[in-house]
Amino acid sequence: MNPPAVPGEHGNAPGWTPIAEEALRAARVLHPEGNALPRPTKRRVITVANQKGGVGKTTSTVNLAAALALHGLRVLVIDLDPQGNASTALGVEHRSGTPSIYEVLIGDVSVTDATSVSDQSDNLFCIPATIDLAGSEIELVEMTSREARLKEALTSQSLDAMDIDYVFIDCPPSLGLLTVNALVAAHEVLIPIQCEYYALEGLGQLLSNIELVQAHLNRDLSVSTILLTMYDGRTKLADQVADEVRNHFGDVVLRTIIPRSVKVSEAPGYGQTVLAYDPGSRGSMSYVDAAKEVAERGVEHQEAS
Numbered sequence: 014m015n016p017p018a019v020p021g022e023h024g025n026a027p028g029w030t031p032i033a034e035e036a037l038r039a040a041r042v043l044h045p046e047g048n049a050l051p052r053p054t055k056r057r058v059i060t061v062a063n064q065k066g067g068v069g070k071t072t073s074t075v076n077l078a079a080a081l082a083l084h085g086l087r088v089l090v091i092d093l094d095p096q097g098n099a100s101t102a103l104g105v106e107h108r109s110g111t112p113s114i115y116e117v118l119i120g121d122v123s124v125t126d127a128t129s130v131s132d133q134s135d136n137l138f139c140i141p142a143t144i145d146l147a148g149s150e151i152e153l154v155e156m157t158s159r160e161a162r163l164k165e166a167l168t169s170q171s172l173d174a175m176d177i178d179y180v181f182i183d184c185p186p187s188l189g190l191l192t193v194n195a196l197v198a199a200h201e202v203l204i205p206i207q208c209e210y211y212a213l214e215g216l217g218q219l220l221s222n223i224e225l226v227q228a229h230l231n232r233d234l235s236v237s238t239i240l241l242t243m244y245d246g247r248t249k250l251a252d253q254v255a256d257e258v259r260n261h262f263g264d265v266v267l268r269t270i271i272p273r274s275v276k277v278s279e280a281p282g283y284g285q286t287v288l289a290y291d292p293g294s295r296g297s298m299s300y301v302d303a304a305k306e307v308a309e310r311g312v313e314h315q316e317a318s
């Protein structure tokens with residue numbers, strides 16, 4: 014028996030139900046045959062930073078990475094936050110004693126040896142964060158090239174060996190030495206901004222720090238992407254914040270906006286990205302759309318330059 018016809022957007026076809034439509038969307042997310050995203054001509058290393066907590070930074074990191082991986086790209090997530098939330102969401106072991114980004118930073122372990130494959134895609138990799146990372150900033154102060162430890166560890170040879178297309182670095186909610194290491198190691202910065210009151214609070218300080226890193230440590234760094242998160246269409250404030258951010262930052266702001274979603278919030282509690290937890294949800298589809306924008310914009314920019 015053939016399944017009922019399900020419309021893409023309208024609920025007026027025979028056999029249509031909301032559950033059937035969500036199932037169709039989930040199938041498209043999990044099996045994107047013929048919709049592989051373009052590989053960048055040069056590997057992209059993207060730091061996801063915002064010292065303000067609760068803006069969807071880790072959530073955006075893991076879900077963008079998962080969306081790119083599902084569409085045929087090989088993605089490495091580096092969890093640089095001692096809380097280890099990105100490691101949890103990707104289903105990667107991060108108990109104390111596990112080879113992690115801490116050992117990479119102090120030079121005890123190579124990037125390759127610290128990398129694990131996520132249980133959610135063969136194209137998705139993670140260098141986890143353990144509790145040992147919590148005291149690393151104090152240790153790094155005494156080390157040579159303390160701001161460039163991560164950059165020195167992320168050698169082209171090690172990333173080439175894993176055939177990585179994208180590296181996403183998830184930063185802690187601070188502007189300390191770990192975040193500086195992430196900015197020095199990256200080519201691009203992605204800033205998540207929530208569509209809520211005080212959204213732009215502290216953003217000036219982050220941009221000032223990025224400019225300092227550009228001037229003294231990494232001339233190739235640029236703010237390439239701003240992603241609006243936690244959008245609630247029921248409030249006028251959300252639209253006002255989105256308009257203000259677009260007016261101020263222009264084309265670096267993605268067209269796709271991530272809605273406030275219970276499913277997105279629940280997924281990490283199950284050790285999953287929202288694409289694995291509920292692939293047909295609005296949150297999942299929004300991250301897929303955002304990932305497509307990130308990939309297509311990156312290729313266009315590389316071709317132009």
